[in-house]
Amino acid sequence: MGILLHIITYACLAVFVIAVGVKFHRYKSMPLHLRWELYPVAHEGHKAHYGGSFFEETEWYKKPRTVDRVSEAKHMLPEMLFLSAVWHHNKPLWFRSFPFHFGMYNMIGFLVLLNAGAVMQIAGMSVSASGGAAGAIVYYLTILSGFFGMILGIIGAAGLLHRRLFDENLKDYTKPADLFNLIFLGGSFALLLAVGIADPSFAGLRTWVASVLTLDLAYTPGGALAPMAILLASLAVAYIPLTHMAHFVVKYFTYHNIRWDDAPNLPGSAFEARIGEVLNYPVTWSADHINPKGEAKTWAQVATTDVTNLKEGA
Amino acid sequence: MGKTKKRISLNDIHKQNGQLAHVDPADLMPLPKPLNRPEKDWMPLKPEAREKYEASLDDTLILNIPKPGSKQEEQQLVRRFLNGLEKLFDKHNNWGFLQPFVATMEHCARCQTCNEACHIYEASGRNEIYRPTYRSETLRRIYQDYVKPSGKYHKQWKSGGDIPLTWTAVCRLAELAYRCNLCRRCAQTCPIGADNALVAREIRKLMSQELNIYTSELHDRGSMLQLKVGSSTGMNPEIVKDNIEFIDEDMSEKTGMNLKTVWDKKGADILLIHNAGEIMAWPENIGAFTTIFTAAGLDWTMSSEALAYDNINYGLFYDDFQYSRVVLKHAAVAKELGVKRIVLGECGHATKALMVIADRVLTGDLNIPRESCFPLLRDLVKTKTLKLDPSRNNFPVTLHDPCNLTRLMGIVMPQREVLHEICPQFREMTPHGVNNYCCGGGSGFAIHSGHNFSDWRYKISGRKKVSQILGAFQDQIEPETKKYVCAPCSNCKGQIRDLIANYDLWNGAGITYGGLVELIVNAMVDVKPNFIDWDEIV
Ligand code: SF4
Numbered sequence: 001m002g003i004l005l006h007i008i009t010y011a012c013l014a015v016f017v018i019a020v021g022v023k024f025h026r027y028k029s030m031p032l033h034l035r036w037e038l039y040p041v042a043h044e045g046h047k048a049h050y051g052g053s054f055f056e057e058t059e060w061y062k063k064p065r066t067v068d069r070v071s072e073a074k075h076m077l078p079e080m081l082f083l084s085a086v087w088h089h090n091k092p093l094w095f096r097s098f099p100f101h102f103g104m105y106n107m108i109g110f111l112v113l114l115n116a117g118a119v120m121q122i123a124g125m126s127v128s129a130s131g132g133a134a135g136a137i138v139y140y141l142t143i144l145s146g147f148f149g150m151i152l153g154i155i156g157a158a159g160l161l162h163r164r165l166f167d168e169n170l171k172d173y174t175k176p177a178d179l180f181n182l183i184f185l186g187g188s189f190a191l192l193l194a195v196g197i198a199d200p201s202f203a204g205l206r207t208w209v210a211s212v213l214t215l216d217l218a219y220t221p222g223g224a225l226a227p228m229a230i231l232l233a234s235l236a237v238a239y240i241p242l243t244h245m246a247h248f249v250v251k252y253f254t255y256h257n258i259r260w261d262d263a264p265n266l267p268g269s270a271f272e273a274r275i276g277e278v279l280n281y282p283v284t285w286s287a288d289h290i291n292p293k294g295e296a297k298t299w300a301q302v303a304t305t306d307v308t309n310l311k312e313g314a
Numbered sequence: 315m316g317k318t319k320k321r322i323s324l325n326d327i328h329k330q331n332g333q334l335a336h337v338d339p340a341d342l343m344p345l346p347k348p349l350n351r352p353e354k355d356w357m358p359l360k361p362e363a364r365e366k367y368e369a370s371l372d373d374t375l376i377l378n379i380p381k382p383g384s385k386q387e388e389q390q391l392v393r394r395f396l397n398g399l400e401k402l403f404d405k406h407n408n409w410g411f412l413q414p415f416v417a418t419m420e421h422c423a424r425c426q427t428c429n430e431a432c433h434i435y436e437a438s439g440r441n442e443i444y445r446p447t448y449r450s451e452t453l454r455r456i457y458q459d460y461v462k463p464s465g466k467y468h469k470q471w472k473s474g475g476d477i478p479l480t481w482t483a484v485c486r487l488a489e490l491a492y493r494c495n496l497c498r499r500c501a502q503t504c505p506i507g508a509d510n511a512l513v514a515r516e517i518r519k520l521m522s523q524e525l526n527i528y529t530s531e532l533h534d535r536g537s538m539l540q541l542k543v544g545s546s547t548g549m550n551p552e553i554v555k556d557n558i559e560f561i562d563e564d565m566s567e568k569t570g571m572n573l574k575t576v577w578d579k580k581g582a583d584i585l586l587i588h589n590a591g592e593i594m595a596w597p598e599n600i601g602a603f604t605t606i607f608t609a610a611g612l613d614w615t616m617s618s619e620a621l622a623y624d625n626i627n628y629g630l631f632y633d634d635f636q637y638s639r640v641v642l643k644h645a646a647v648a649k650e651l652g653v654k655r656i657v658l659g660e661c662g663h664a665t666k667a668l669m670v671i672a673d674r675v676l677t678g679d680l681n682i683p684r685e686s687c688f689p690l691l692r693d694l695v696k697t698k699t700l701k702l703d704p705s706r707n708n709f710p711v712t713l714h715d716p717c718n719l720t721r722l723m724g725i726v727m728p729q730r731e732v733l734h735e736i737c738p739q740f741r742e743m744t745p746h747g748v749n750n751y752c753c754g755g756g757s758g759f760a761i762h763s764g765h766n767f768s769d770w771r772y773k774i775s776g777r778k779k780v781s782q783i784l785g786a787f788q789d790q791i792e793p794e795t796k797k798y799v800c801a802p803c804s805n806c807k808g809q810i811r812d813l814i815a816n817y818d819l820w821n822g823a824g825i826t827y828g829g830l831v832e833l834i835v836n837a838m839v840d841v842k843p844n845f846i847d848w849d850e851i852v
């Protein structure tokens with residue numbers, strides 16, 4: 001039982017890491033795209049608050065370009081931590097989505113603290129109310145983030161599920177997988193909460209994490225609840241990056257590589273070589289005005305094909 | 315969030331059940347005074363049109379896809395659509411938009427946050443098919459069910475429902491791609507960074523680049539005509555030169571200045587490229603530029619080479635290659651002339667096309683510096699290069715923000731700085747700047763009037779803008795007070811002209827429209843007074 005649970009846990013962690021890595025790599029290795037920015041662009045410094053850009057200057061290409069990372073962080077942090085876009089544009093959703101996401105963040109913190117506590121335990125330190133300053137801090141923070149995260153997560157998942165089931169605007173746009181995701185994640189939070197109620201110091205889970213870190217495969221957490229919770233939570237960790245919930249990875253690209261990607265192609269810039277590469281990609285679009293004779297052509301060749309002799313409708 | 319009145323499901327798109335959606339004029343978003351009255355009924359789509367073309371989406375028609383002659387034709391269209399859909403996800407065929415497109419198709423949370431940002435959805439009384447998500451989710455499900463390798467195995471689970479891919483579904487989806495202004499206001503509100511405007515554009519592109527399906531206004535009489543004769547207005551170089559000569563004479567008389575357009579000057583500082591539609595419809599805009607550039611003593615020229623006197627680039631709205639062909643020509647002419655920079659006249663889509671989208675197409679000596687005219691105009695006004703008397707513009711003025719220039723390029727303040735300087739009664743619309751609403755003519759709609767499409771663009775896509783304009787002038791809404799909507803973009807100006815005419819806003823509320831340069835010239839002390847001639851407005 002202990003061995004099986006360990007194997008599942010390692011496998012789920014591996015799936016998570018690989019799936020996130022593959023997703024990141026997939027987006028990262030997509031070819032250069034055309035500029036498709038959307039203002040406000042957060043790194044535009046003093047212009048960012050009203051959505052201005054360097055295009056507001058005459059001869060902008062001769063002037064130094066501002067890329068204000070502090071301003072970018074000022075926009076990004078409230079978005080990541082508090083879902084500011086949802087707050088501004090969809091308050092009813094925010095009251096459900098924020099607890100869910102913030103619950104998740106707390107659970108990440110909980111996991112980090114469980115790991116920290118487990119390492120301390122392995123090093124022979126005590127993680128308890130009377131375990132010295134470091135031990136006590138980790139002990140209390142683990143309890144705080146754990147309960148806070150699980151309760152918020154359950155509230156959020158229930159709220160989102162309710163919305164998916166009863167909001168007329170969403171009904172047609174809800175797939176079985178959406179309902180499953182919320183039930184699955186909400187259920188995982190609930191089971192973990194039950195474990196917490198039974199063992200409020202989370203000592204059992206911490207020992208389990210220590211066994212994972214030390215490859216102590218024989219260790220089995222006591223009772224029926226904890227193994228069930230560990231199993232479900234591990235499966236959830238593996239499942240999330242395989243679904244559209246991997247938007248935590250993709251959002252990096254949609255913001256930094258698309259919405260805010262206003263890097264100009266100044267003469268002699270590194271873009272020139274990349275553009276040269278994509279313009280040589282083969283094209284198979286088959287409309288009459290794209291490739292009238294159906295020859296094998298590159299993007300650049302199609303763009304320079306003379307189509308002025310084609311008759312109307314082509 | 316508002317409730318949708320018509321319950322049309324995503325799955326309904328494939329059903330051959332007559333017209334999928336209808337907007338009852340009583341459901342349309344109410345308008346402020348003096349238009350706070352019931353809306354007129356639709357101008358009906360003629361039965362012959364319904365007979366001849368696939369016109370089963372809503373109350374209007376833009377694409378004119380002929381009804382199929384046989385089952386084979388139907389199947390062929392579906393097959394080619396799927397081929398095209400695969401190409402949208404292929405790095406070679408769609409490098410230009412692959413990353414934003416895949417991110418949108420795979421990670422939209424279907425939370426519907428974006429819907430309320432869309433003026434078309436809101437103005438229609440929240441008709442189900444005009445949700446920004448309706449077309450995207452339809453395409454997403456088709457992709458997941460028919461193209462994605464895993465789709466076949468867990469259709470129901472992942473996509474939430476099979477949409478049988480019929481000829482009707484493809485044609486309705488294509489038509490629906492032309493019920494979006496591509497203004498990207500919805501994208502601005504998306505917490506994930508998904509972009510439903512891009513999906514609409516990619517559907518248009520697929521239909522054009524794979525199936526030869528586009529609107530005649532954008533393609534045959536648009537980009538193709540431009541490539542063939544030099545301008546989508548149909549003007550060849552000789553006609554353009556004649557027309558500009560006539561404008562120079564007329565404007566010299568009107569301004570009291572000696573105006574002469576400079577042609578094909580090698581090595582000039584500025585190559586000015588107008589939207590050639592201005593030459594035909596608003597010659598005073600062309601004349602105002604000539605007046606300002608002459609008075610400021612700028613070293614500028616226009617080009618009489620085919621294409622280089624017309625900055626229009628309709629490919630931006632529907633076809634990557636048509637778009638590229640035009641920018642390549644613009645850049646080649648600038649290179650040939652050896653100018654230091656290209657300055658784009660008052661045209662939003664053209665400015666974005668040549669400055670932003672072309673940025674990753676033009677390399678080497680084709681990569682000529684390019685600027686919008688607004689910063690240049692702002693500098694001329696702020697540095698007092700032009701002598702201006704703001705009291706000549708002492709009437710209420712509001713500003714329309716062209717989406718392409720503001721939300722999509724971040725050019726927000728220069729035009730405002732000019733207006734604050736020269737228009738004592740300038741007031742903003744709500745909202746404005748990067749949060750503006752599209753005029754309803756965006757993505758080329760302003761040049762589409764076939765069948766009853768103009769009725770749709772007045773009643774639905776332009777409705778929010780009418781509401782905003784009236785809102786900005788509510789304190790002086792009586793027709794006796796003459797008011798000016800500054801619409802510094804050719805496409806938006808055409809739409810606002812049509813909205814004013816359709817709702818009779820000149821007679822009913824004293825509202826007219828024009829560009830930014832006309833207001834500048836109207837305030838120039840060296841120019842005869844009344845460049846903006848209220849008596850000429852009918
Ligand atoms: S595009 Fe964005 S805002 Fe709209 S439904 Fe999808 S995730 Fe939500």
Ligand code: SF4
Binds near residue numbers: 434446
């Ligand atoms: S791009 Fe504009 S018109 Fe199109 S769906 Fe979005 S908000 Fe509506």
